[in-house]
Amino acid sequence: MRRGRRPDGRTIGTISTTLTDTHLEAQALAREFAAGEIAPHAADWNARKHVPVDVMRRMGELGLLAPTIPEEYGGPGLDATSLCLIVEEIARADAGIAVPIAVQAGLVASPLLRAGTDAQKDEWLPRLATGEVMGCYALTEPDAGSDTAALRTRAEADGDGWRITGSKQWISNGSIAEVFIIFARTGGEGARGVSAFVAGGGDGLVVGPEIPKLGLHTSSTVELAFDGMPVPAGAMLGPEGEGLKLALATLDGGRITVAAQACGIAQAAIDLAVEYASGRDAFGGPIARFQGVQFPIADVAAQLEAARLLTLHAASLRDAGQPHGAAGAKAKLVASAVAVKAADVAVQTLGGYGYSGEYAAERLYRDAKITEIYEGTSQIQRLVIARDLFGDAAR
Numbered sequence: 001m002r003r004g005r006r007p008d009g010r011t012i013g014t015i016s017t018t019l020t021d022t023h024l025e026a027q028a029l030a031r032e033f034a035a036g037e038i039a040p041h042a043a044d045w046n047a048r049k050h051v052p053v054d055v056m057r058r059m060g061e062l063g064l065l066a067p068t069i070p071e072e073y074g075g076p077g078l079d080a081t082s083l084c085l086i087v088e089e090i091a092r093a094d095a096g097i098a099v100p101i102a103v104q105a106g107l108v109a110s111p112l113l114r115a116g117t118d119a120q121k122d123e124w125l126p127r128l129a130t131g132e133v134m135g136c137y138a139l140t141e142p143d144a145g146s147d148t149a150a151l152r153t154r155a156e157a158d159g160d161g162w163r164i165t166g167s168k169q170w171i172s173n174g175s176i177a178e179v180f181i182i183f184a185r186t187g188g189e190g191a192r193g194v195s196a197f198v199a200g201g202g203d204g205l206v207v208g209p210e211i212p213k214l215g216l217h218t219s220s221t222v223e224l225a226f227d228g229m230p231v232p233a234g235a236m237l238g239p240e241g242e243g244l245k246l247a248l249a250t251l252d253g254g255r256i257t258v259a260a261q262a263c264g265i266a267q268a269a270i271d272l273a274v275e276y277a278s279g280r281d282a283f284g285g286p287i288a289r290f291q292g293v294q295f296p297i298a299d300v301a302a303q304l305e306a307a308r309l310l311t312l313h314a315a316s317l318r319d320a321g322q323p324h325g326a327a328g329a330k331a332k333l334v335a336s337a338v339a340v341k342a343a344d345v346a347v348q349t350l351g352g353y354g355y356s357g358e359y360a361a362e363r364l365y366r367d368a369k370i371t372e373i374y375e376g377t378s379q380i381q382r383l384v385i386a387r388d389l390f391g392d393a394a395r
């Protein structure tokens with residue numbers, strides 16, 4: 001009996017009419033890097049739960065790690081559309097390696113560009129662009145995830161600066177980061193009491209061990225404990241009391257990148273399912289001739305095109321300087337559901353081999369789920385969309 005052939009790097013569909021040469025070049029570079037430097041190692045790295053920092057730094061050298069950092073700060077100065085195309089290509093090879101791009105560009109460089117002083121931008125952006133330093137975004141706490149305004153980490157005034165005390169949970173890149181975007185309470189309860197800081201690590205910061213998780217094994221996720229960590233006055237990012245506004249504006253853009261990551265996972269699942277079904281024989285020929293095998297793959301292929309269009313639409317709004325919060329939420333809501341569905345279809349198409357560690361289907365199945373959780377769960381995306389529809393009546 002023949003077994004399914006392994007995927008051969010089938011090229012993905014793109015909406016070429018809406019993409020410029022610069023977009024296509026960024027996509028091609030990411031595709032080539034993913035095929036040469038990531039895909040051949042993804043299974044091994046995931047099995048060993050290895051976080052390949054050297055690969056992330058190489059992406060930095062090529063301008064793939066934080067592509068949206070402007071040229072004046074040493075970055076390639078690409079737009080949000082290019083960022084999505086890059087993230088999709090990298091996620092298609094390994095979803096975990098797309099995380100540091102989403103974090104470095106979407107959650108660290110983005111708030112620095114939006115609210116940073118010249119000194120803060122000069123200090124961090126050039127090194128974030130090249131991957132010389134990795135960054136992380138520390139918002140979530142053990143008792144404050146979806147309800148960000150409930151965060152309890154405090155920054156107390158101390159001389160000219162501040163001392164930060166509290167703990168942050170589920171921080172991507174946390175174990176490899178040298179620059180931290182930290183949200184802490186400088187005032188009273190509620191959203192207006194929160195300020196943002198950008199700081200290097202220091203005394204009083206304890207980085208926890210890797211948190212065991214379902215998937216994304218090539219991405220670091222840890223708890224950070226701050227025990228009176230001193231930060232200078234110049235570390236406050238944006239005005240005092242406007243930290244949560246900055247956090248949420250950052251997530252408006254970040255969600256588009258997660259949608260792109262979900263598209264990459266879905267594309268990988270479809271590629272694998274098509275490849276396997278074309279080579280696996282049952283009842284005297286390839287299983288690809290059965291509609292029961294074809295149609296679920298056809299359905300998710302159609303849904304993926306829709307999700308990719310939503311993602312690129314949200315990115316184009318961001319690039320045009322237009323409001324993109326609801327568009328990003330719609331893209332993430334739809335793309336994450338497609339990733340979960342496509343991974344399920346891939347496992348089913350491969351049958352027993354889909355359930356085994358021999359093929360990528362089971363990894364895609366585990367990795368896909370996170371896209372429905374981080375940077376706002378699917379319920380929170382619905383909330384964002386509903387608020388856009390209903391305005392104050394939805395609050």
Ligand SMILES: Cc1cc2nc3c(=O)[nH]c(=O)nc-3n(C[C@H](O)[C@H](O)[C@H](O)COP(=O)(O)OP(=O)(O)OC[C@H]3O[C@@H](n4cnc5c(N)ncnc54)[C@H](O)[C@@H]3O)c2cc1C
Nearest residue numbers: 137138139140145146170171172221373374375376377379
């Ligand atoms: C692998 C991983 C990496 C992450 N990386 C980062 C990071 O780098 N930085 C960071 O700050 N955070 C990070 N997170 C945290 C992530 O963003 C949160 O886990 C997520 O926002 C959900 O918060 P929670 O886990 O506290 O769930 P909860 O907020 O406790 O939610 C639990 C359930 O209740 C539902 N729920 C909550 N409120 C509502 C509501 N109003 N209406 C309907 N349903 C609701 C949720 O949808 C969910 O199903 C990461 C998480 C993971 C797992």
